[in-house]
Amino acid sequence: MLRSLFHGCGALALCVLIGCKTNTSRLDWLPESVREVYRPPGGDFYSYAPSVVRLKGVDHILACHNAESGVIRDDIYFIRRTANNVTAESVFKSGPDCAWDSFHVCDPSIVSGKFKFDGKGYRYAMFYLGNNVDASRNNQVGVAFGNDWRGPWMRYPEPIVEYPQNGRWGAGQPSAVYDSKGKLLLFYTKGIPATAGYVREVDLHDMASPKIGPEFKVSTNGLLRASGAPDYWNNFDVAYDPARKRFWAIREKRPYAPEDPRYITSHLEVVSVQADQIFRPDAQWRAEGEINPELTGHARNHNACFDRTLAGALPQRNRIRIVFSTSCAGEECRGKRPLWSYSLWQVEGKMVDGPVLKRRSPARKEVTHY
Numbered sequence: 001m002l003r004s005l006f007h008g009c010g011a012l013a014l015c016v017l018i019g020c021k022t023n024t025s026r027l028d029w030l031p032e033s034v035r036e037v038y039r040p041p042g043g044d045f046y047s048y049a050p051s052v053v054r055l056k057g058v059d060h061i062l063a064c065h066n067a068e069s070g071v072i073r074d075d076i077y078f079i080r081r082t083a084n085n086v087t088a089e090s091v092f093k094s095g096p097d098c099a100w101d102s103f104h105v106c107d108p109s110i111v112s113g114k115f116k117f118d119g120k121g122y123r124y125a126m127f128y129l130g131n132n133v134d135a136s137r138n139n140q141v142g143v144a145f146g147n148d149w150r151g152p153w154m155r156y157p158e159p160i161v162e163y164p165q166n167g168r169w170g171a172g173q174p175s176a177v178y179d180s181k182g183k184l185l186l187f188y189t190k191g192i193p194a195t196a197g198y199v200r201e202v203d204l205h206d207m208a209s210p211k212i213g214p215e216f217k218v219s220t221n222g223l224l225r226a227s228g229a230p231d232y233w234n235n236f237d238v239a240y241d242p243a244r245k246r247f248w249a250i251r252e253k254r255p256y257a258p259e260d261p262r263y264i265t266s267h268l269e270v271v272s273v274q275a276d277q278i279f280r281p282d283a284q285w286r287a288e289g290e291i292n293p294e295l296t297g298h299a300r301n302h303n304a305c306f307d308r309t310l311a312g313a314l315p316q317r318n319r320i321r322i323v324f325s326t327s328c329a330g331e332e333c334r335g336k337r338p339l340w341s342y343s344l345w346q347v348e349g350k351m352v353d354g355p356v357l358k359r360r361s362p363a364r365k366e367v368t369h370y
Helices: 012-018
Strands: 026-038 047-055 058-066 074-081 086-092 104-117 120-131 140-146 171-178 183-190 196-203 237-241 246-253 267-274 286-291 300-306 319-327 343-352
Touching: 026 058, 026 074, 026 319, 047 074, 047 300, 047 319, 047 343, 058 086, 058 104, 104 140, 120 171, 171 237, 237 300, 246 300, 246 319, 267 300, 267 319
Parallel strands: 026 286, 047 104, 074 104, 104 171, 140 171
Antiparallel strands: 026 343, 047 058, 058 074, 074 086, 104 120, 120 140, 171 183, 183 196, 237 246, 246 267, 267 286, 300 319, 319 343
16 A cells, blocks of 8 residues: 555655655744634634635544533534634534444544545545444444535544553544545554654545554654653644655644643644655654743643645645644632633744744733633
């Protein structure tokens, strides 16, 4: 499959075979671009873990979202955002009783291609995390097919990435990049024996006989905590950069904050690697930029994604857009459960080839968002 991998993405296929020299690039964040993308309606609602594609000036977003105020149970919502209007609706719910995904469905990642399922052709494949218990365990990765972001989404009955139903966290947080004829690279997180990122090739051209390739662990070389100690993958999104022939990833950076909520991060890091190195255990990731409270004005910045094309590529050569989730923290929550403050924000950056450009951020007033 490697000979056909990314046939539609410029010269990457050739790079995979013979290797290519790549340009260096760094991110120069634009603080004035930090703004809210979507806030759930009044009541105890949350939204996080988006997948974003901008089409003809309109944001098309799939994200985790609870459907009933005060109830922690995820649907996948479609959020459509124009310059003057934002709409949101549930488009994908948990599976039937006793199904592997009968309780939560979350962490969508959408790609466009040609897919055949149950004798019908579909334009979109949506990967997602699902589980069958009211807890953060027994997660597996599934896929559904559709011809419209609003659905209907036709659920493939079995997980694409299986995990034993043994009460552990499992496998989830998928991110897919499309090639051609249903071939994709599927990235995801697994929690055993230690939390790590994985990638595999999958061919979903005909779901009567899907082809699921072997699993490779994604290298952690170059991933560092704030202390400089080695870090690991989880909650990461991936995009392909055809101009530089690199994969970019946005990941959660540790350590997590010592005050509540301790289970989500305040810092996100953008990293990249040569495309022809993605399957190598010694691949070297390069730090490109960091999203932190100083930049965003939010105490927590987590569950982020790239604004990508429908093939999972970066849409512009010299500009990048990140959509991320926010949360209150500490006293800012004012006795409110942090989950109910989760909303979607964005930041943009210039991709500058060559040495790092240091930009001095303007002074930021203290603002309480929640």
